[in-house]
Amino acid sequence: MIEGARILLGVTGGIAAYKAAFLASRLTQVGARVDVIMTTGAARFITSLTFQGVTGRPVHDDVFGSLPDGRIAHVNLAKEADLLIVAPLTAHTLARLAHGLADDLLTVTALACTAPLLLAPAMEEHMWQHPATQANLETLRQRGAFIVGPLSGHLASGASGIGRMVEPDDLLGAARYLLGRRGPLTGRRVVITAGGTHEPLDPVRFIGNRSSGKMGVALAEAALDLGADVALIHGPLAVALPWGVEAVAVESAQQMCEAVLAQQPTTDVLIGAAAVADFRPAAVAEQKIKKQPGGGGLTIELVRNPDILAVVAAQRALSGRPLVTVGFAAETENLHANAQAKLAAKGLNLIVANDVTASDAGFGVDTNRVTLLALDSPPEALPLLSKAAVAAQIMQRVTALLRGQA
Known part of the structure; x- marks a missing residue:
């Protein structure tokens, strides 16, 4: 079911953004069409050229932008998607998704998208464990979002604890599973x-x-x-x-x-x-x-x-x-x-x-x-x-x- 699927990949501002590039590559290799949406924070960690290189498709980051054929970006990206993945998912974007904010291209597209939502959180351990973060996660779970991870291990701060984004192949497996639900x-x-x-x-x-x-x-x-x-x-x-x-x-x-x-x-x-x-x-x-x-x-x-x-x-x-x-x-x-x-x-x-x-x-x-x-x-x-x-x-x-x- 993943071959030929249209997948939106939202990339937010965390050190694990490099893993998103591997994920975009793996999804493309198995035959999916991958459209990447980057937040402003994501651009501080990785460039759009990286994602364009591994997917062969333009990268989107402007909430007021259009597709090459002139159609409104967020409306049509959402309409055509079979699956929306956000990886890595920062605590900030997690909160915005939970509260229905629409202040950038990723969140406004998420509001317009009816496809399954797959989330891969990545943040520091105390941010992950904070009651506000856990409440936001539960809100999204209740709405049907699928949450994978995070893992325990070495974090960007140098500490060890829970908060590492899962590996790209794990997300590929989760994407296959969710896309198969219509089989x-x-x-x-x-x-x-x-x-x-x-x-x-x-x-x-x-x-x-x-x-x-x-x-x-x-x-x-x-x-x-x-x-x-x-x-x-x-x-x-x-x-x-x-x-x-x-x-x-x-x-x-x-x-x-x-x-x-x-x-x-x-x-x-x-x-x-x-x-x-x-x-x-x-x-x-x-x-x-x-x-x-x-x-x-x-x-x-x-x-x-x-x-x-x-x-x-x-x-x-x-x-x-x-x-x-x-x-x-x-x-x-x-x-x-x-x-x-x-x-x-x-x-x-x-x-x-x-x-x-x-x-x-x-x-x-x-x-x-x-x-x-x-x-x-x-x-x-x-x-x-x-x-x-x-x-x-x-x-x-x-x-x-x-x-x-x-």
């Missing part, structure tokens, strides 16, 4: 499993696999982009969680199964992207396992873990939930045959098959080459794509499957 999956609940599982041997060792969780996280981002409420049930991850996701951290396959079943009654779509261990040690040692005297080996008895999608299928037959289930088949041989067998055995609507022996697909990399298989259509082989692009393709299929059940 075709609005009101739908999507549950995704991601990452590998760790099956403990003793207090310091476990049996695991090479999954990074990148594919599951990409699916969560794609679902958020389409407006879904997303729960991500994940094992250990090598990638950051998306903004706006409901994260449920687990470690073992048994814990993941229990978490999925707890979510099942309210789940519209379940996507099992996690690399779940098929086996676990039959017994977990209470103390660290020591080397055997004389250099002897170690025998570990393994027992089967629950098959999460099979358990879900049994419950689904009784409750009708989830409406759509999607599985993954990470294979090293007989890719299509093994995937087709899983599709039928687990009652899936769709299965995503990939050969994890390929160096450019599968575990730990940013790309994937998959085949989508469904019972009522021929296999669809996708070319090598980024995991984000693969996730977008999968979520489009999921959207169509839900539409077919309407």
Whole structure:
């Protein structure tokens, strides 16, 4: 939803204005059209030329100004915006927004704008904690503004405390989330499993696999982009969680199964992207396992873990939930045959098959080459794509499957 979106970025007078330039660049890189409005204070910290350079668009700062085609700036910038971001947001501009003042281009545009308002406060700790600031924040929250941050850390004064503006990528995630609220999956609940599982041997060792969780996280981002409420049930991850996701951290396959079943009654779509261990040690040692005297080996008895999608299928037959289930088949041989067998055995609507022996697909990399298989259509082989692009393709299929059940 962010590609092609029209975003207004208000920049106010704080040292964190340099972060706004990175944000404007990131938004532009992902395909948004970014129009920047600078306050007089912002111009003391960063120049308009910086923002023009990263967005390729003129920067606005005159309350009485016009657009290049002669239209009134504040009226038309507000009318065309899909999202208004103010970053950094100083205590002064926060107060002006809360009280409906319209004494510069940013505040008058904010009054005229009906798009969602995303605010990233940045100020000294005592300014942030002041009752007036907190009251102003609550006023804006009550009006529907979304407030991200601030963070704790090193401040411009040299002190440490709360007041740092969040990082640009966090705001990018929040922008994606807010823009997605108008998507075709609005009101739908999507549950995704991601990452590998760790099956403990003793207090310091476990049996695991090479999954990074990148594919599951990409699916969560794609679902958020389409407006879904997303729960991500994940094992250990090598990638950051998306903004706006409901994260449920687990470690073992048994814990993941229990978490999925707890979510099942309210789940519209379940996507099992996690690399779940098929086996676990039959017994977990209470103390660290020591080397055997004389250099002897170690025998570990393994027992089967629950098959999460099979358990879900049994419950689904009784409750009708989830409406759509999607599985993954990470294979090293007989890719299509093994995937087709899983599709039928687990009652899936769709299965995503990939050969994890390929160096450019599968575990730990940013790309994937998959085949989508469904019972009522021929296999669809996708070319090598980024995991984000693969996730977008999968979520489009999921959207169509839900539409077919309407």
